[in-house]
Amino acid sequence: MKQLLTGNEAAAEAAIYAGCRYYYGYPITPQNELINYMSVRMPQVKGTFIQAESEIAAINMVYGSAAAGGRTMTSSSSPGISLKQEGISYLAGSELPCVIVNIQRGGPGLGDISASQADYFQSVKGGGHGDYRVIVLAPSSVQEMADLVYDAFDLADKYRNPVLILGDAQIGQLMEPVEFKKEFRENLPQKEWALTGAKNRNRKIIKSFYPVKGELEVFNAKLQNKYKEIEKNEVRYEAVNIHKADVILVAYGTSARICKEVVRKSHQFKFRIGLIRPISLWPFPSEFIREMSERARCMLTVEMSAGQMLEDVRLAVEGRCPVHFYGRTGGGVPTSLEIIKKIVEIMPKNRAAKTLLQFAEVK
Amino acid sequence: MQAICEKPESFIDTPTHFCPGCGHGIVLRLIAEIIDAWGIRDKTIGLAPVGCSVLAYNYLDIDMCEAAHGRPPAVATGIKRVHPDHFVFAYQGDGDLAAIGMAEIIHAANRGEHITFIFVNNAIYGMTNGQMAPTTLVGQKSATTLSGRNPSNDGYPIRVCELLSVLEGSSYIERVSISSPENIRKTKKAIEKGFKTQKEKRGFSLIEILSPCPIYWRMDAIESMKYIDEKMTRTFPLGIIKDWE
Amino acid sequence: MTEKVILAGFGGQGMMLLGRLLAQAAMANSLYVTYFPSYGTEVRGGTAVYHLVISSEEIFSPLIEEADTLIVMNQPSYQKYKEMIKPDGLMLLNSSMVKCDLFPDVKIYKIPATEIASKLGNVLVSNIVMLGAYLTIKKLFTAENILDQLSISLSGRKKDLLAINKQALEKGMQAIHSFTA
Numbered sequence: 001m002k003q004l005l006t007g008n009e010a011a012a013e014a015a016i017y018a019g020c021r022y023y024y025g026y027p028i029t030p031q032n033e034l035i036n037y038m039s040v041r042m043p044q045v046k047g048t049f050i051q052a053e054s055e056i057a058a059i060n061m062v063y064g065s066a067a068a069g070g071r072t073m074t075s076s077s078s079p080g081i082s083l084k085q086e087g088i089s090y091l092a093g094s095e096l097p098c099v100i101v102n103i104q105r106g107g108p109g110l111g112d113i114s115a116s117q118a119d120y121f122q123s124v125k126g127g128g129h130g131d132y133r134v135i136v137l138a139p140s141s142v143q144e145m146a147d148l149v150y151d152a153f154d155l156a157d158k159y160r161n162p163v164l165i166l167g168d169a170q171i172g173q174l175m176e177p178v179e180f181k182k183e184f185r186e187n188l189p190q191k192e193w194a195l196t197g198a199k200n201r202n203r204k205i206i207k208s209f210y211p212v213k214g215e216l217e218v219f220n221a222k223l224q225n226k227y228k229e230i231e232k233n234e235v236r237y238e239a240v241n242i243h244k245a246d247v248i249l250v251a252y253g254t255s256a257r258i259c260k261e262v263v264r265k266s267h268q269f270k271f272r273i274g275l276i277r278p279i280s281l282w283p284f285p286s287e288f289i290r291e292m293s294e295r296a297r298c299m300l301t302v303e304m305s306a307g308q309m310l311e312d313v314r315l316a317v318e319g320r321c322p323v324h325f326y327g328r329t330g331g332g333v334p335t336s337l338e339i340i341k342k343i344v345e346i347m348p349k350n351r352a353a354k355t356l357l358q359f360a361e362v363k
Numbered sequence: 364m365q366a367i368c369e370k371p372e373s374f375i376d377t378p379t380h381f382c383p384g385c386g387h388g389i390v391l392r393l394i395a396e397i398i399d400a401w402g403i404r405d406k407t408i409g410l411a412p413v414g415c416s417v418l419a420y421n422y423l424d425i426d427m428c429e430a431a432h433g434r435p436p437a438v439a440t441g442i443k444r445v446h447p448d449h450f451v452f453a454y455q456g457d458g459d460l461a462a463i464g465m466a467e468i469i470h471a472a473n474r475g476e477h478i479t480f481i482f483v484n485n486a487i488y489g490m491t492n493g494q495m496a497p498t499t500l501v502g503q504k505s506a507t508t509l510s511g512r513n514p515s516n517d518g519y520p521i522r523v524c525e526l527l528s529v530l531e532g533s534s535y536i537e538r539v540s541i542s543s544p545e546n547i548r549k550t551k552k553a554i555e556k557g558f559k560t561q562k563e564k565r566g567f568s569l570i571e572i573l574s575p576c577p578i579y580w581r582m583d584a585i586e587s588m589k590y591i592d593e594k595m596t597r598t599f600p601l602g603i604i605k606d607w608e
Numbered sequence: 609m610t611e612k613v614i615l616a617g618f619g620g621q622g623m624m625l626l627g628r629l630l631a632q633a634a635m636a637n638s639l640y641v642t643y644f645p646s647y648g649t650e651v652r653g654g655t656a657v658y659h660l661v662i663s664s665e666e667i668f669s670p671l672i673e674e675a676d677t678l679i680v681m682n683q684p685s686y687q688k689y690k691e692m693i694k695p696d697g698l699m700l701l702n703s704s705m706v707k708c709d710l711f712p713d714v715k716i717y718k719i720p721a722t723e724i725a726s727k728l729g730n731v732l733v734s735n736i737v738m739l740g741a742y743l744t745i746k747k748l749f750t751a752e753n754i755l756d757q758l759s760i761s762l763s764g765r766k767k768d769l770l771a772i773n774k775q776a777l778e779k780g781m782q783a784i785h786s787f788t789a
Contacts, residue, residue: 004632004643022444048444052437053470060434060467064441067428068408072441090431114646174670175628175643177635195426195442197449199405205420207411207429261668335673 002177007145007167008033008075010178011101012041014149015073019185020099021047022065022072024058028080029113030169031103035075045186055080059087059100066096067206069194071153075101077169078119079110081127088162089128092223093208097156099149100134101165103172106331114331115169115254120308123166124282131220133227135163135234136281138252142176148279150182157191159230166281168304170254170333236279237288245274247343248292250313251302252278254333259302261336262343273343281309286316293317298346300324302339304332322346371395373404373424380418382489384584386574387415389541390483391422393551394452397558398425403450408442410435410453412460415489419454433464436471439478450558452479458488461497461521468527468569475532475566479557482523482569485576486595493579497521500598505579520598524571528605534566536605540573542591546601565607573599610663611748612672616689617681617702619656622735625761626679627658629739632760633753634662642670655685662748677746679738680706681721700742702734717741719783725776730769733776740780751777 005013012034015023023042025035035051042049048065052058058074065072076084081102091098102123106116123136135155139145145167152163190196195204210216238256241263242248249259256277266273276292278285293299298321301310307325314323326342328334370376374395381387398404404425411419413432420427430438435453443451460468460482471478487505488494494507498520502511512520524536535557539550553570560568573595575587582590613630615623627643634641644659659672674694680686681702693699695713704722719741725734736758743751755774762770 002635004628004635004641022441024441050440050444050474053466056434057437057467057470060431060437061441061444063430063434064428064438064443065445066441067438068442068445070441070445086431087434090429094429170644170670173645175631175645176670177641195408195428196446197404197406197408198424198426203424203426205427205429207420207427209417209429211418257668257670264668333671335671336669337673 002179004175005142005178006033006173006175007139007142007171008103008173009037010142010146011075011149011165011167012037013180014146015099015153016041016045016047017180017182017184018071018150018153019188020071020073020153021045022062022070023047024050024052024061024072024074026052026055026058026076026080028055028077030105030172031075031077031101033173034101034103055083056087059084059091062098062100063087063091063094063096066091066098067094067195069191069196071157071188073099073101075103077103077105078107078116081119081122085122085128088134089130089132090208091162092128092132092134093130094206095160096162096206097160098162099152099156099165100162101149101167104166104168106329112331113169115304115333116329116331117168117253117255117304118306118308118329119166120281120303120305123164124284124312132223133161133230133282135159135161135230135283136166137163137236138166138279138281139171140253140256140277142171142174142178145171146178146180155234159226160193161226161230166253168254231283234280235283235285235288237285238277238279239288240275240277241272242274242276242292244295245272246297247272247347248274248276248296248299249302249339250276250278250289250299250309252281252309255302255304258334258336259339262339265336265340278309284312284316286312289313289316290318290320293320296321298322298324300326300339300343300346302334303327304334305329371399373398375422375424377421380421381415382578384575384577384587385415386485386541386572386576387483388422389547390481390550390572390574391416391419391454393547393554394454394481395423396551397555398423401558406448407450407452408446410439410442410451412453412455414456414459416454416456416483417490433459433462434467435459436464436467436476436478436480440471440474440476443476443478447477450479450561452481452557454481455483457482457484457486457496457498461523468523469530472527472530472533472567472569475534477561477564477566478568479554479561480567480569481554481557482571483574484523484571484599485574486520487576487579489576489579498523498599500594504581522599524569524604527569532567533569533605534607535560535568537603538571538573538599538601540591540596540601542573542575542588560607571599573601610661610665611677611746612675613660613662613677613679614657614672614675614689614692615660615679616655616657616685617735618685619654621656621681622732623656623658623681626735626739627660629754629757629761630660630662630749632757633749636753636756637749639664640667642667644670655688657685657689677742679742681734681738682706698745700738700745702738704734717745717784717787719780721780724779724783728772728775728779730772733773736773736776737780737783740777741784742780743777744781744784751781
């Protein structure tokens with residue numbers, strides 16, 4: 001049955017469906033619907049809900065529950081996620097599975113509470129100290145939020161690695177019909193590596209400290225091998241109207257929705273605009289973007305930032321075609337019209353582009 | 364020949380990394396003795412902090428978990444909520460618990476977490492070469508207070524037990540020391556009481572243990588034991604500060 | 609069919625519920641729907657604005673660039689959002705609180721929703737008066753569709769409020785009939 005939920009609520013309910021029974025959070029706009037929802041829902045499923053004293057405490061409670069073998073989650077928004085970075089580095093270093101939801105808001109600093117995609121670098125390049133990666137999934141609808149959060153728990157367990165859900169104020173607060181179609185999980189099997197008390201077995205240690213010279217390098221090599229495996233298996237993207245496209249837009253999350261509007265409007269003209277929407281931001285769909293860059297005349301990355309994913313697109317394209325950028329910052333959300341104008345600007349000699357410009361100007 | 368003293372089973376036979384005269388080894392051994400005596404090796408999970416006792420898991424043959432600096436109370440909370448019937452204890456030093464981790468310990472106490480905190484107070488940052496700790500005595504010299512702790516710039520030593528005892532969630536709080544065999548026996552009793560507190564689900568327990576750091580106190584082992592009795596206990600008086608019985 | 613509605617008023621005037629009822633009715637009728645709140649840092653007072661898009665095809669951007677309909681409950685909201693209406697769009701104004709300019713191309717309906725609701729005995733149902741008026745003009749959903757959703761929203765302790773909400777809905781509908789009559 002479909003329910004009308006905010007993205008924040010859908011994330012919370014999907015976590016419950018996936019068997020998450022330990023949630024730790026701290027209030028921050030625009031993710032408050034998530035923590036509020038969990039405070040009601042967790043006791044109903046005999047789970048744990050703690051409103052922690054800080055984001056730092058919350059991520060460390062997640063660390064504890066993950067080490068003890070529970071499915072666990074925390075959520076926050078940009079400034080709070082910055083505070084969690086120490087904990088995320090430890091989680092990655094101790095190879096502990098968990099799900100972290102970032103409902104991004106504008107920054108830097110306290111910024112504002114409106115939608116932003118300015119935490120891309122922080123999310124996909126590590127975020128905290130040390131050589132590590134977290135799997136980053138970016139939903140662009142409430143239904144996709146529910147689906148990705150559910151999958152995130154399986155991915156986290158499969159690779160013993162934190163998974164970050166990267167949303168924004170718009171996805172978090174937007175209400176759309178959503179359906180929870182997957183299995184409601186309870187009583188999941190115990191994890192063989194988890195701390196449960198050394199009963200009839202040798203003791204176990206969960207740690208990220210390798211003080212003996214050489215050990216840390218061996219451990220890092222193990223991590224890097226794991227990351228290669230993730231890059232091989234877990235790339236997700238959506239391609240829209242991609243073949244024979246003159247311009248390929250590259251956008252994720254909220255920006256991708258607006259780009260879809262642009263693709264729809266372009267159907268009225270003899271002008272082909274495609275869209276690549278990375279769903280996994282790490283691992284990034286570099287190979288597919290590279291392949292498409294051989295066929296497209298140019299690419300245009302659209303973000304609610306000053307140009308962050310842009311760097312990964314350019315690294316993937318390696319100069320095979322020009323990669324342009326259109327972005328809004330500080331809580332600004334691009335309009336479809338602004339994007340069309342940008343397309344016209346980067347393809348000035350194209351006749352079809354001129355028709356598009358007329359369209360844009362009439363509007 | 365009859366053995367009159369043996370290594371506890373839960374205590375790992377390994378060369379120590381602690382400095383000569385350090386108190387950590389004594390405290391860790393006491394924990395191992397209790398785990399053996401109570402027969403709870405298979406249902407105990409310990410937390411190692413950041414600081415001198417970062418390698419606490421090298422000595423205790425039980426499931427153990429590392430925590431970031433100051434975060435053992437939060438990590439222990441996460442573990443205890445998954446295993447509510449296990450014994451969960453956190454081993455923390457003064458910098459870990461009373462400086463960087465002050466928020467976490469206050470809130471763990473305030474929630475009345477059924478966890479035992481073993482707080483080793485040696486009034487110094489040992490691992491990082493002897494800087495001032497939140498519990499460094501007024502006038503005490505350290506790497507960052509070369510002419511002695513000066514309250515007008517450095518503030519005062521924090522009395523953690525007294526601070527936590529006013530919270531409704533804390534149940535059992537005692538300050539002990541390991542300056543003599545008699546005091547060591549009292550320390551063991553106090554830790555056992557902490558374990559009893561969580562076994563009976565009576566809430567938060569913390570045992571502060573005054574412990575020597577001869578290296579950074581710049582004295583020998585015997586002097587440092589005297590220093591505990593004569594100097595430290597003036598700022599940190601021993602005794603039960605809060606009890607549920 | 610695509611209908612883009614901007615709803616705006618003081619925080620506390622019930623705009624959230626108004627839009628939610630329409631969104632739920634759309635969902636119940638198997639239409640696509642997005643409903644997006646955009647609020648300031650004020651918890652009370654302030655201006656609350658909601659973007660509601662209902663469509664027979666997939667909705668991409670939930671943010672409205674040009675509204676088909678503007679439902680406005682107070683003067684500050686009117687000043688702030690009046691320019692977002694498209695030419696020949698529909699404006700529903702709570703005339704108890706809004707004085708409007710002349711918009712030559714726009715269909716304007718002035719409904720004294722606050723007064724009507726006060727006469728019914730509860731000023732909080734002014735939003736439902738507006739909803740009744742909107743239903744009568746746009747006919748996207750039947751009154752029954754909305755009443756179904758209302759009875760879901762007002763279950764449990766709030767059940768007693770159903771009667772007055774039903775009256776408010778009817779009053780809103782009548783207000784439009786009196787315009788056309």
